[in-house]
Amino acid sequence: MTASLFIEQLTFSGGASIALEPDSIVVIVGPNNEGKSATLREILGRSGAVSSEKSRHVVTDMKIGHRGTAEAFLERLAPYRLPGGKHYALTALQDANIFSKIKPSSIGGSSLLSPDPKKIRESILTAFWEQQPGFESLSGTFFHLLDLATRFKATEPADVFNLTAEIPTSPIQNMCVDPVLADRLSRYFQRAFGQALIVNRTAGYTLPLHCGDVPPLEPGEDRVSPSYARKLQALPLLQNQGDGMRSFAGCLLEVSAADKHVVMIDEPEAFLHPPQARFLGTLLAREKPVGRQLIIATHSGDLLRGLLDANPSALQIIRLTREGNVNHACALDSERIRTLWDDPILRFSNTLDSLFHEQVVLCEADGDCRFYAAILDAIQPEDADTRRPDVMFTSTGGKQKIPEIAAALASIGVPTRAILDFDILNDRSPLKEAIEALGGRWDAFEARWKRVKAGVEQFRPELExxxxxxxxxxxxxxxxxxxxxxxxxxxxxxxxxxxSPWDAAKDLGLDTVPKGQLRQVAEALLADLKQLGLFVVESGEIESFDQTVGGHGNAWLAEVLRKDLRQDSHLENARRFVRALFSQPPRALS
Structure with a gap:
């Protein structure tokens, strides 16, 4: 087994402690300014790579675990091994003063300190691994944060090194000794940007990366011929290309070719178009070496979709939100992630983007989403100083999917509402499942629902x-x-x-319920469903909001959206409905 350090558990300021798997990909999501990037910085701070006293606002505790044998651990430390093979240049251990925790008997009773403070004996490292006196001291060496500057730096030329006597310590050096890796990364870059990625081994004291078309070898020419070197030299340098190219390549280089136990990436989607962000997500999942942990903070649903496309064995999603100075964290379990992603309707929808918004409204169809979003925009104050709600309307492709999606979003702390046509009251399912998905108890609604359903079905059809x-x-x-x-x-x-009485109910809504006490029961039922987050269209369905417009579905919608949505009198009920939708804080379940 490969030796590795990994984050075993993170505790956030809101009190949630989330266990992480050793060989996992952890994706941190949430609305803007909720602590995603700060989480990565504070992990690095707690690892000892930077001062950990200045930033402990989001992550209040972190546990580091390890696995593998001491022999495998020493093998991972090969880049730090000094000539002679018995000493290592790991000043992080010396600086942390952890030697007092190691039992002298485990290293033959000899002095723990080396005469040279820059050298650490192999026996001490073996005892360190086996006795576990404080892995935080080493994590600063083996944890790596890829912010934008670090990714750009990874694309700059590496130092030339002796391939026969030295161990490669940078991603570009690793590409030199591993032509299979170099070819694979070049093909990825070609697919993303239409250009190959080429290591120039003939540039003198450095190893730059070029991009463009690979120069052909002429007769009598090989890859070290001066004429071929001049062709390479004429190609554009990657370090001089656009930010998107450099960031994309830097992410791939550091994840696939750098020898780090935990790699953290802050917004890898920066400067990329959506298809490139999705492709990068897939590549990061594929290229992550076995035994390493990858932690990503992202705002991109496209990147998340790419990760899911790769179907990694261990994927965890943590959603962060913030109340004042307190950061709350919820984890979406991998089984529920897979359930959502395996559904073809949801796979090609924008449902996953819900994770990046403050609140979500589920609708039965895309047209419903467009209508309610347009009405919400119309009723917003024209005052530029008023903050608009960060809300996303997403289609579930029908009533049946609403409970499943609502349960998944609620489980990761996404405040969720659903808008349903009046005929949701026709059947026990999916009404019961939707109520339970949003934290309600079916027995609190069942009796009233049965009475309302029976009342609607007394409505005499026009035709026998x-x-x-x-x-x-x-x-x-x-x-x-x-x-x-x-x-x-x-x-x-x-x-x-x-x-059909229920088809009539889609046109007339509450007017199909007999007047009197039963009508009062129906109105109370709908009011309690609203408190739960289920908003039933009392007038029937979306087209009932403006019956002066003919047609159905997209034809009706196209005509209505041409109106003055802010002032048209026929849309007053629609504006009132949407105001009620946001008149109370959404329920966030955990």
């Missing part, structure tokens, strides 16, 4: 069964063409719609 049959037969008698006419199909659908 015999009349429905007769109307449809009339329509079918008109058909003589091999292809069934679209207008006849629509007419038949209209007949069936008038025959």
């Amino acid at each position: 069964t015999a009349h429905v049959r007769k109307e449809i037969e009339k329509l079918l008698e008109q058909v003589s063409t091999p292809t069934f006419p679209l207008e006849v199909a629509r007419s038949i659908k209209g007949v069936l719609k008038r025959a």
Whole structure:
């Protein structure tokens, strides 16, 4: 087994302690300014790489674990081994003064200190690994934070080194000794930017990276020929390219070719277009070496989708939010992540972007999302100083998916509401599951729901069964063409719609409930559902908000969105509905 240090547990200022797996990819998400980047900096501070006293606002405690044998640990320290093979240049251990915690008997009773303070004996390192006196002292050496400046630096030329006597210590040096790695990274870069990534081994005292088309070898020419070297020298240097190219390459270089136990990346999606961010997410998951921990702070749903595309064995998502100076953390378990991602409807929707917003509203269809988002925008104060709500409307592709998505978002602390057409009251499922997903108890609603459902079903259809049959037969008698006419199909659908009380309820909403006590029960039921976060359209469905516009679905929506959404009198009920949607703080469940 490869020896490695890893973060075993993080405790946040809100009190949540989250266990991390040794060989995992941990993705930290959440709205803006909630502590994602600060988490990475404070991890590095606690590891000893930088001062840990100045920044302990987000992460209040961190436990570091280790696994593997002492022999494997020494093998990982090979880049720090000094000539002779019995001493190592690890001043971090000397500076931390941990030797007092090591039992002298474990190293033969000899002095713990080396005559040369820059050298640490191999026997001391073995005892250190086996006795575990304080791994925080080493984590500063083996934890690495890739902020933007670090990623840019990784693309700068590396020092030339002796391939036969020295161990490579930089990613570009590793590309020199591993042509398979170099070719793989070049192909990735080619796919992302249309250019190859080439190490120039003939540039003198440094090893620069070039990008462009790989120069062809002419007859009698090889890769160390002066003529070929001149061709390489003429190619653009990566270090002089745009920020997106440099950041992309820096992330890949440091994750795949640097010998670090824990690599942290702050906003790897910076300067990248959405397809490139998604591709980078996939590559980071694929290229992370076995036995290492990768921790990513991101604002990008595209990067997260790329990570999920790679299907890593251990993926953890932590969502951060902040109240004043307190940071709350919730973890979304991998099983629920996979359940959401395996659903094809959700896979190609924007549902995952919910993790990056302060609150989310689930709608049955994309058109619903556009309508309610437009109304919310219209009712916002025109005062530029008023902060607009950070809310995302997302489609679930129908009622049936709402409970599953609501439960997943609620479990990671995303304040969630759902808007449903009135016919959600038609069936026990998915109404029951939606109530329970948002923290409600079905037994608190069931009796009232049954009464309302029965009342709606007393609503007499316009046509009896015999009349429905007769109307449809009339329509079918008109058909003589091999292809069934679209207008006849629509007419038949209209007949069936008038025959069902619940189809009428989609048009009329509460007006299909008998007046009197039963109407009061229905109104109280809908009010309690609102308190839970389930907003039922009392007038029926989205088209009922403006019945002066004909059509259905996108045709109706296109016409309505041309109106003055702020002042049109026919949309007052829609504005009132959306105001009520945000009149109370959303419920955040854990």
